[in-house]
Amino acid sequence: MRVLLSTWGSRGDVEPLAALAVALREQGAEALLCAPPDEEFAAVAARVGVPLVPLGPSVRSVVSGPRPPTAKDAFRLAPELVAARFETLTAAAEGCDVLLATGLMPAGARDVAEQLGLGYVYACFHTSGLPSREFRPAARPGHGSAGDESDHRALWEEDARRVDALYREALNGHRAALGLPPVAGVRDHVFGDRPWLAADPTLWPAHDTMDLDLVRTGAWILPDDRPLPPDLEAFLAAGPPPVYVGFGSMAAHAPQDIARTALETGRALGRRVLLARGWAELTPAADAVSAADAVPDPDPARAAAEHAPADFFVVGDVNHQALFRRVAAVVHHGGAGTTTTAARAGAPQVVLPRIVDQPRWAARVAELGIGAAHHAPDPTTDSLSAALRTALAPETLARARSVAATIRTDGAAVAARLLLDGGGGSGGSGEGGRRPH
Template sequence: MRVLLTTWGSRGDVEPLAALAVALRELGAEARVCAPPDKEFATLLERVGVPLVPLGPTVHSVVANPNPPTAQDAFQLAPALVTARFDTLTAAAEGCHALLATGLMPAGARDVAEKLGIRYVLACFHLLGLPSRHFPPGRRPGTPSPQEETDNRVLWEQDAQRVNALYGEALNSHRAAIGLPPVDNVRDHVLTGQPWLAADPTLCPSQGRTDLDVVQTGAWILPDDRPLPDELEAFLDTGTPPVYVGFGSMAAYAPKDIARVAIEASRAQGRRVLLARGWAGLAPIDDADDCFVVGEVNQQALFRRVAAVVHHGGAGTTTTAARAGAPQVVVPQIADQPYWAARVAELGIGVAHEGSAPTVESLSAALTTALTPETQARARAVAGTIRADGATVAAKLLLDAASQEFRS
């Protein structure tokens, strides 16, 4: 059995596919991944022996600029990604029995699968983009909804119109070129009526939250047995557990001066600091020995040895910290990050920072709560509920679905 997995997004979109690919391989299937050609992603996939088929531009070239991408950028990127999917996935999916897509609105993936006559699955890592009568849609480039509109059903209809404006013309043009009829609702076409949710049920309960028939598999966690670097081990061993601070791929979105704020706030709590450089390029503010900078490391091992994790609220970081039993301070910036911040607070395993630009005082206050024995105990208790078998669950489901499609 051969399966194609595809995404266009940050590491939080690529690493779960690597986990799923490994799980598929362990079940005897062959999996390949179509993803952005960022060096970081290529290295990640090479480490686990999964082939990477480059798709579209690098994510770093789009997001790692002084200013966040604009609406104009989005209207240029969307059709370009549609074209890239038709071109790249058509060749990559040849001989495959299923195609699973995730990441930034993967318009074009279902259409390639339809043309090839193979099973298509849409997977997501949160509920933000799934239509629901219970909450409004997230922000999306295009004509905004009127401020006075409060009916969630109307707001989701307007969200579908924005998706059509971004992707519709390019998608239907490519469909026509391969003999497929047009679609009138790109978002619902991409999502299908039964998307898969690759998120832990404790952190992201789905029952009754969306109007779609969601299949929740659990988070797709890639096992990581890499040792920590010797220099980092030495830093961890020479004092009390530090506060970890990282903002992942939030290059243009990371709070201004966040390294200084985080270092001073941690010092105010009597804590050492571990800065994750990331795409935001976090760096020390002085040469004091209570601060250490790391690049890409085994977070699964590292988070078990820190006092708290201060981060942006990506699905992957939130899940890794929760599974490690580390108290969290989430400083959300965009997209699904406010949701994860809220869940961390609701579960009592950390703090949702109010506002996206912390001060020394506000971050220090958040750390005061996160570092209490009560929060620490709650974080350890919840850690025991986070499942690690989501990728295996999904792999079995995918192979079963592909087999049924093949037999029919």
């Protein structure tokens, strides 16, 4: 069996598909990954030996400008991605049996499966985009809802119209070129009747999805056995566990002055800080760095040892699974991957949500008692200190370690078995399969 895995989104959208590809390989199937052409994503695929076919523009080129992408940017990107899926997925799907799509509204993926007679599955890592009787839609480019509207079905119908405004013209144009009939509603067409949810049930519990038969597999976690760099090891060994602060690919959405605020907060609390550079290229402010800390050294490990116990360290891409077990707390944006990795490591969290699903991850972290939610967009030293005091409390650490024992690690294997058992449906229908739990 050969499975085509497709996404366009952040590392949190790509790495789970790499995990699923590995699980499929372990069960005797072959997987091919179509993902954005960012270097970081290619490195993830190469690390586990999964072939990667570039899809669309790089994500970093879209999100790493001086400001967050605008609605105008979204209306320009949407048809570009539709065209890229028809072109790239059609070529990559040769010899495949099933196409599984996730990431930013993958309009075009089901249509390629339909044209080629493949099974089709839509998967998501949270349910913020799925129509719900319990939650309002997240913000999306286009006309907003009336402020006094409270009926959830009406709100989700408005959300569907916003998706149509972004994608329908381009999608139906490509369908017509293939002799396929037009699609009336893009969002519901992409989701199908039985979307898959690849999220841990403790961290993202079930809720009432409107008119959907949701299939839960558990989170798709890619094991990481990379050693930590020697300079980072030296920093960790030079003092008590630091507080990790990072915002991943949230380049234009990172809180204002977060590097300075993090360092000042760490010093106010007597805590060392481990700052993740990320796509925002976070670095400590020059006037927050002591003269000794600012001296460059060609040997980072020696520098870390000589300046120990330095109170901060800047790190690039490293093994979070190993690192988070050795920090006092994780301050982050609330992406699905980072939240799950920190929870699995038993690390208390402070979540500063920025967009889409992140506020609900933040709320769940606080609800579980494994950390704190900081909903104000730009933290101050006082506000971040207050949140960190909650996260660093002994009872929070005890609760985080307790919850860590409940996090499932078999989600990718469950999903692979479903695909092999026929859960991908046929002819792009998205039907078939069984509910794993």
